[in-house]
Amino acid sequence: MMKINKLVYVGLVGALAATIVGATLTGASATETNGGNQPVYLVNPDDNSVKTAGSTLNFATSVVASPNPAGSSGSVTGTNELFIGPSDATGVFTFVAPLGSENTKSSWSAYNQTGFVSGTKNTWLPSMSLNAQISGNITGVKNAGGDYSLGIAFTKNAGVTIIAGYTSFTQIRVTASTGDWTFVTPTPYVAPAPPSGSFNQGMSVTTAQAVDGALNLVSPSSATTTFGTAVLNSVTKLSTSTATLGNFSVQDDRIVSHPGWTLTSTVADFVSGSNTISKAQLGMVPKVVTGNGAGAVVGTTQVAGSATYPSTFASAVNYATVGTTVLGADLTFVAPASAAVGTYTSTLTITLASK
Template identity: 40%
Template sequence: MKNLRIKAALAGVLALTLSAGGALAASAAPTPAPSLEQMWLWNPDETIVQSTDVKAWDDPVYGYPLNAGFSDYDDMFTGPADAAAVFTFFSNPGDELDSQKWLGSGFNGFNDPALKTVLTPALRPIDIDGLGMAAAKANGGIYSVGIAFTDGAGVLVKGVTFVRVNVAPGGNYTYTPTIEGTVDPEPTGDSKDIDISADVQEAPGDLTFTVPTTSVALTTSINAQKLSESTGSITGITVADTRRTADRKGWDLTQSVANFVSGANTIDKANFGVKVTKTEGAAATAAAEQVAGSATYPSPFATAGAGVSTEPNTTLNADLKLVAPAGTPAGTYTSKMTLTLVSK
């Protein structure tokens, strides 16, 4: 049950934020920013990570402000009073207070926004997303990892609490805890800066969607209310957003339905229900159900917000239901459902 409490404390993590930054291993000279508080790393089994322990890039670890009492979960990190957001971050030493230079970050969330407290943040490097993380893992080096308190936009850093990690090429690492608001000083010596630039290009990509069928024949039976009820489904509707980062503004998929007609007889489209479910795609959201008898068309089918998703493909299913009003003459009724995809 104690591990379940860890998961609950981390449920505020909402999304990852990508940050541009250099991918070179840190040199010895930069001076790290002061840490607001002490920080130690802990394992999920509530044992402290010792400074001699070798951790893998994907080993789960959690930050805690004490080197004892982790099982009580009573102590939290506290940010400045003017902080509006909190992120996990991974940076070169000396870049802790500059969010634009972070190698990676992730939105963490406050335990109590009013008190600016954070409980047991997850700090394993594989979960911290950014343009510099792959090179940091491959090349190794000395880095800072912890939590940063920022303004609402996640740009201006108000303060940081972190530990130092020494990464071997390939991703295994040891760490130095932060004690009394400081980290072990870097060795003295000389360093030379090398400016590196690269023109990065992205393929234009596209926003497309596919529907696996052009017709659906519903199956009809008499329901408990003695009404004709016809049901069916469409599975595997796929939206693919492969556009470049600057063009990925999000999208809306909408639906419209015509009245059902059989000769001179009509069933109003309000009696046709659609329930959309998402089976794949982290960035998209299925629309609210249109209930047979009170459905409204046109209406939303699914939507996705702006930004780069690690899952650019979204797969949707739709359950369909037509409930004919009492007294509707028997017959084969037909209609047309139209799905329309537009970029935001």
């Protein structure tokens, strides 16, 4: 008595071909070593158990197929019991075929159309009994005997085209005349361990010797700085004028040594004819304008009326990077109340020295 709770009867899945060397049958593993897509286990429909490999079945023995090595739970919802079909499948067949002809329907020896599980393209526990392969020439297989593939294939185009990659099969040996047969049980697929190991690789590289470039000071575009109109403070009665020192740059291309540099500012007293105003009246606020690749730091602000010169305008220490640094300064000139009115001139000297 069949103990399988059969909802809608189905058939198998699969792919590729198998070979037998000499007279020895070989097992399959998914993707099966015989070329099939899923393993094919032969199941006793009376108790849902897997048939023992190597046992002899007669021509009319009732068997079904499952991809599950545990056989069947008897329910279509059982785990791993379906042969999975592609979405474009229109049919599914069981078949007996010469070895290597599993994917060529015209070469099959015998076959039978089975069905899909309702609402799917999958099949469940298709009948694999030899005498159930009613199309083709199963009698010829029985009479001639030999080695064959017994399997399931999904098709399209009204059963004409076998869908590549969706054929599953096991290998059988049929005894001539009696039709008794033995079969191979597939070996469950075990993924190989990922490759591991290590090696030592010697490496050699020849470097090119870098060469220091130059250290240069580039003066402002204008040689003269003219202060703006003096403003007289109503309280202190001091005349105050302001100006901006034109931008200038330090170009340091010493990429190997990069020792750093120092800028020093020196100012002469302001003179108008016979009249003199001390250089201490010139206030100066140094600033880095752009491109501080060398890590420059400006010097101390000089306050008009108490300025001290020479003074450090800016400096750069031994720094990993070099390049061009653009600098400038805000200037303030405060004339004492006692100073004679007039236009005074002086000279500001900026000196660059390497550290």
